[in-house]
Amino acid sequence: MDNSKTRVVVGMSGGVDSSVTALLLKEQGYDVIGVFMKNWDDTDDSGVCTATEDYEDVAKVAAKIGIPYYSVNFEKEYWDNVFEYFLDEYRHGRTPNPDVMCNKEIKFKSFLNYATDLNADYIAMGHYAQTYKDDQGTVHLLRGGDANKDQTYFLSALSQEQLQKAMFPIGGMQKKDVRQLAEEAGLATAKKKDSTGVCFIGERNFKKFLSEFLPAKAGVMQTPDGKIMGQHSGLMYYTIGQRSGLGIGGNGQSNEPWFVVGKDLEKNILYVDQGFHNEKLYATSLKASGLSFMTNETKPETFHCTAKFRYRQQDVGVTVHLLADNQAEVVFDEPVRAITPGQAVVFYDGEECLGGGTIDAAYQAEKQLQYV
Amino acid sequence: MEHIYLDNAATTPMAPEVVATMTEQMTNDFGNASSTHYFGRQARMVLDASRHTIAQSIHAKDDEIIFTSGGSESDNTAIIQTALAHQDQGRHIISTAVEHPAVLKSLAYLADLGFEITYLPVDETNHIDLADFKAALRPDTILVTIMMGNNETGARMPIHEIGQLLKAHPAVFHTDAVQAYGLVPIDVEADHIDLLSTSAHKINGPKFIGFLYAREGLNFLPLIKGGEQEHKRRAGTENIPAIAGFAKAVALIDDETRHKRQLKYAQFKQQIIDYLTKHQLNFSVNGTLEATELQHVFNLWIKGVPTDVLQMNLDLAGFAVSGGSACTAGSLEPSHVLTAMFGAHSPQVAQSIRISFGVQTTTAAIDAFCQALVDSVQKYFEQQARKI
Numbered sequence: 001m002d003n004s005k006t007r008v009v010v011g012m013s014g015g016v017d018s019s020v021t022a023l024l025l026k027e028q029g030y031d032v033i034g035v036f037m038k039n040w041d042d043t044d045d046s047g048v049c050t051a052t053e054d055y056e057d058v059a060k061v062a063a064k065i066g067i068p069y070y071s072v073n074f075e076k077e078y079w080d081n082v083f084e085y086f087l088d089e090y091r092h093g094r095t096p097n098p099d100v101m102c103n104k105e106i107k108f109k110s111f112l113n114y115a116t117d118l119n120a121d122y123i124a125m126g127h128y129a130q131t132y133k134d135d136q137g138t139v140h141l142l143r144g145g146d147a148n149k150d151q152t153y154f155l156s157a158l159s160q161e162q163l164q165k166a167m168f169p170i171g172g173m174q175k176k177d178v179r180q181l182a183e184e185a186g187l188a189t190a191k192k193k194d195s196t197g198v199c200f201i202g203e204r205n206f207k208k209f210l211s212e213f214l215p216a217k218a219g220v221m222q223t224p225d226g227k228i229m230g231q232h233s234g235l236m237y238y239t240i241g242q243r244s245g246l247g248i249g250g251n252g253q254s255n256e257p258w259f260v261v262g263k264d265l266e267k268n269i270l271y272v273d274q275g276f277h278n279e280k281l282y283a284t285s286l287k288a289s290g291l292s293f294m295t296n297e298t299k300p301e302t303f304h305c306t307a308k309f310r311y312r313q314q315d316v317g318v319t320v321h322l323l324a325d326n327q328a329e330v331v332f333d334e335p336v337r338a339i340t341p342g343q344a345v346v347f348y349d350g351e352e353c354l355g356g357g358t359i360d361a362a363y364q365a366e367k368q369l370q371y372v
Numbered sequence: 373m374e375h376i377y378l379d380n381a382a383t384t385p386m387a388p389e390v391v392a393t394m395t396e397q398m399t400n401d402f403g404n405a406s407s408t409h410y411f412g413r414q415a416r417m418v419l420d421a422s423r424h425t426i427a428q429s430i431h432a433k434d435d436e437i438i439f440t441s442g443g444s445e446s447d448n449t450a451i452i453q454t455a456l457a458h459q460d461q462g463r464h465i466i467s468t469a470v471e472h473p474a475v476l477k478s479l480a481y482l483a484d485l486g487f488e489i490t491y492l493p494v495d496e497t498n499h500i501d502l503a504d505f506k507a508a509l510r511p512d513t514i515l516v517t518i519m520m521g522n523n524e525t526g527a528r529m530p531i532h533e534i535g536q537l538l539k540a541h542p543a544v545f546h547t548d549a550v551q552a553y554g555l556v557p558i559d560v561e562a563d564h565i566d567l568l569s570t571s572a573h574k575i576n577g578p579k580f581i582g583f584l585y586a587r588e589g590l591n592f593l594p595l596i597k598g599g600e601q602e603h604k605r606r607a608g609t610e611n612i613p614a615i616a617g618f619a620k621a622v623a624l625i626d627d628e629t630r631h632k633r634q635l636k637y638a639q640f641k642q643q644i645i646d647y648l649t650k651h652q653l654n655f656s657v658n659g660t661l662e663a664t665e666l667q668h669v670f671n672l673w674i675k676g677v678p679t680d681v682l683q684m685n686l687d688l689a690g691f692a693v694s695g696g697s698a699c700t701a702g703s704l705e706p707s708h709v710l711t712a713m714f715g716a717h718s719p720q721v722a723q724s725i726r727i728s729f730g731v732q733t734t735t736a737a738i739d740a741f742c743q744a745l746v747d748s749v750q751k752y753f754e755q756q757a758r759k760i
Contacts, residue, residue: 118684
């Protein structure tokens, strides 16, 4: 097939996945353009900016592959659409998922629009996810071929319109094969370490980073039955089900470690209790808002599927009851530990990612768990 | 795909004669001009002859020419070293808001050291007002550094008038002539210029070579310290092939050639204006069309189309123009020149491109460029409906 008339703009991050994405498209004969997105001004005190190093890697890889490359600055868009949301969720005692928002608002919106300005037919990303176009022309999102790397969770808020324009050339591959391809092609990023953590925070101390933007309000740390266990340094630093950072020893009823089992934002109280499997951490259902599905077909009011409540979690069987205003009640087949408000609930039908929403509240039977 | 180069204010291709001269130098001579043997003398001979050619081109004396690595080094030396040498007489410097970064960053460095800098504003045509200059001049002004011609719009600054005003003032007068050298006649005597920066690669010479003209008797310490080359004003073994190439590039430009080129570039501007007007493109010229300006630079506001998008689409269509300077992560920075002309939030700053002509530019190339520009702009407006 002659792909030379099909222009694909690749989001190149300077990592190995997007490098191989561009390589594969070029080999398939597409009219490929690499574009680096600068979403965050991360110049440190010594004037070093990791974006510069990443861009230089993009330049090396693009030159090797033989494609033109450019850079675009989305710092303002990222700040307005992702970072403001991120801070706001923390202000409300929730744990946001900036990657889901970044895909929805930046990579598959600002960047997609930018690619449209460059007369692109498609954009391509180095995500571990796959697409499939059915007879009606509807694009379905499928899990990545490397189960360990599957990134559909982060793509769960995309619309059909966005998916129509997306290509994931490495989506069916294993990570190790991606690296091998990069090495065989002599790409400068073949052995580059995978980036970890939230993109704009990188390897920095998360607590310190957050404290630069949000005032931390110290408060009381107590057991659900009211026993004061100490001080917390600010509710935003704690996530439901988290163990580390509690700073209290085994002065409870058993030697079991302590976990965050709840928050009261109004009273600024952090609830802690003992045991990984503490009953306060187990929910049987949740309420979600901002629901979206990737295909435009109408969903039944109630349906059974599987769901993930955080990245890299095993799927759990759920019954979804759709409510008004893009809300839903999701009832689990079995209790699930540490359902976290602010995170995404993502639905699957076998290999297909159906869509998702944002977790607002967790329930144990009929009772709402005090998680925010 | 054929690629057409319309970014000659950034750099120019080397003239074949320059390549030939340099190739011969590199093939036959390799001596160090400071050596006191045959090989050294051979190199010295080329160095002296080149220096003479170049000195003549601006009506200077041979010893007033200091070879440097280019425009940035010349500017840094001229500004920082003379300011430091004169700081006991005052710490005030006058410049403009639209200088090249090599000048602005040198001044920022001096400001950090406690010097006071007055940046003259420009009007919407990118010109300073001599009245502003007169008002800024003080008894403790030790240095005036004002560019001869602007690299983004081609605007000429009133160098002759400033030179006359400074005749009776002790301030040292530096002009960054990187963009003007070789394009317009320069006479350092008539214009009373004390320091002047140039670069070879803007006039079809090699890169990483330039000169600083420094009036006889003007003393300052070298920026690059070491050996006693260039009358102890610039250490480092002279790059003889590059210097010979530079001199060749200069020798290729006589008054008539220069004049013809300016006329040709002015015609290109008119050709572009006529084409865009005929095709009803909504645009405006940033600057003036006066014959006194540097004609090889043409800055256009293409209304409604972001600079980076237009520059990229033209590049993808095979036409190299400038959208401004890029940051270290590759994305374009807003132009400080257009900002000074129109204000930070003016649409011109976000929607302008610079086209710059060179000796190799043809009427046919300009015609093809105009078509591509109109096509890119039309496509851009069509694409807006497809956005999500």
